[in-house]
Amino acid sequence: MRAPVSWSPCVSSHRATAHGADGGPPVPPRPAEPPSTDSRAADPRTTEPPAAGPRPVSPPLVDTPPTTDPPPDQDVPRIERPAPTPRARGHVGTRPPTYDAEPTALPAADPDDLDDLVADTVLDGARYGACTLRAVSVRGDSARYRGEPRRDSLLTARFGTGEHALLLVAMATGARATPGAHRAAAEACHWIGRAVGRSHARLVEDIRDGRRGDLKSGLHRLTDRSLGKLRASASEQGVGPEEYAASLRCLLLSADPGCRTRVFFGVGPGGLFRLREGEWQDIEPQVTDIKGDPVVGFGSPPSETPEGDRLTMDLGIPTPPSPYEPAPEPPREPFRFRTSVARPGDTLLMCSGGLAEPLRGEPELGEYLAERWSRPEPPGLAAFLADSQVRVKGYADDRTAAAVWEA
Numbered sequence: 001m002r003a004p005v006s007w008s009p010c011v012s013s014h015r016a017t018a019h020g021a022d023g024g025p026p027v028p029p030r031p032a033e034p035p036s037t038d039s040r041a042a043d044p045r046t047t048e049p050p051a052a053g054p055r056p057v058s059p060p061l062v063d064t065p066p067t068t069d070p071p072p073d074q075d076v077p078r079i080e081r082p083a084p085t086p087r088a089r090g091h092v093g094t095r096p097p098t099y100d101a102e103p104t105a106l107p108a109a110d111p112d113d114l115d116d117l118v119a120d121t122v123l124d125g126a127r128y129g130a131c132t133l134r135a136v137s138v139r140g141d142s143a144r145y146r147g148e149p150r151r152d153s154l155l156t157a158r159f160g161t162g163e164h165a166l167l168l169v170a171m172a173t174g175a176r177a178t179p180g181a182h183r184a185a186a187e188a189c190h191w192i193g194r195a196v197g198r199s200h201a202r203l204v205e206d207i208r209d210g211r212r213g214d215l216k217s218g219l220h221r222l223t224d225r226s227l228g229k230l231r232a233s234a235s236e237q238g239v240g241p242e243e244y245a246a247s248l249r250c251l252l253l254s255a256d257p258g259c260r261t262r263v264f265f266g267v268g269p270g271g272l273f274r275l276r277e278g279e280w281q282d283i284e285p286q287v288t289d290i291k292g293d294p295v296v297g298f299g300s301p302p303s304e305t306p307e308g309d310r311l312t313m314d315l316g317i318p319t320p321p322s323p324y325e326p327a328p329e330p331p332r333e334p335f336r337f338r339t340s341v342a343r344p345g346d347t348l349l350m351c352s353g354g355l356a357e358p359l360r361g362e363p364e365l366g367e368y369l370a371e372r373w374s375r376p377e378p379p380g381l382a383a384f385l386a387d388s389q390v391r392v393k394g395y396a397d398d399r400t401a402a403a404v405w406e407a
Helices: 141-146 181-198 200-209 212-237 353-361 363-372 381-388
Strands: 006-009 016-019 121-128 131-138 152-159 166-174 246-254 261-267 271-276 279-282 335-341 347-351 399-406
Touching (some): 121 152, 131 166, 353 363
Antiparallel strands (some): 006 016, 131 399, 271 279
């Protein structure tokens, strides 16, 4: 049986010290609690009893050096923020285009002719000599919405090796609202590619030596021959030549680093632009057409014969075609040709009408592409694709473009 605990009063402090019966050490006094500033604690009627359970343990205090600002005369290294670059934009202009930005419907497929299918987007690129090439062909917003195939066709090819290699970029656009437009465009690119590939050795020599006359006559002949095969294909299919036709635009680049001559040729509408020192230059070859009524000495027949007889008045009645002569062909587009010498830092852009028309009609698109493509390094394939399909309201055709950056 344990002895009872005796309590003895303490004179110096009105507290009691407990001693055990076995003479153990005294129980230490409980430290005094600081006075509470809560008004409820002063009133015993509002004082709540302490909550049951163990008391929380306070974390140990860690000595942290005080934070002081450096003296004013001390140099502090600063982190320079990179210059802000414009973000890629989905469209330019005051209003967004009507159609969705992404493809909606796929073209109808024939299970027995799957080779006739055309991909929505074709993307390619290369680097040879002093130039970097980016090429893309994208289905337009209207065709994406209606489930129609892309009428534009793109061909990029290299013929030869080393410094004697020749790069060809060919793009064609089929006739609008015709069922075989995409096939005609692809066939035009294949025919011109085959013709250029078989003559690439001679073409490389003419480009390096600057034989502009030989180049123009030779490429004109190759273009007429390729489009002639396209008209023959239309005759075999039993359709009119105007229904199975395509515009054609080509660019020839030499792989020789010392040769900066760029050759453009083709037939049909489109665009050829040069970005130099941040400004666009429209260098599309202009074809001069003779307009107006014929005048004496220029296109009009003489008023009398060499013998002095007056000619019968022409009443303007057309003569019916002879059944023994073939029907006249539709008027052909004039041949376009241009050679240009590139400077370091230039960007040459060849494109179909789907991109040329908004570039000429919407200045904001030209300003945006000029800023994006004037940087020291050419864009990657993904960035070039995003830039090429920035949309403009009112322009929903296919877009095909090939850009060359000069180192």
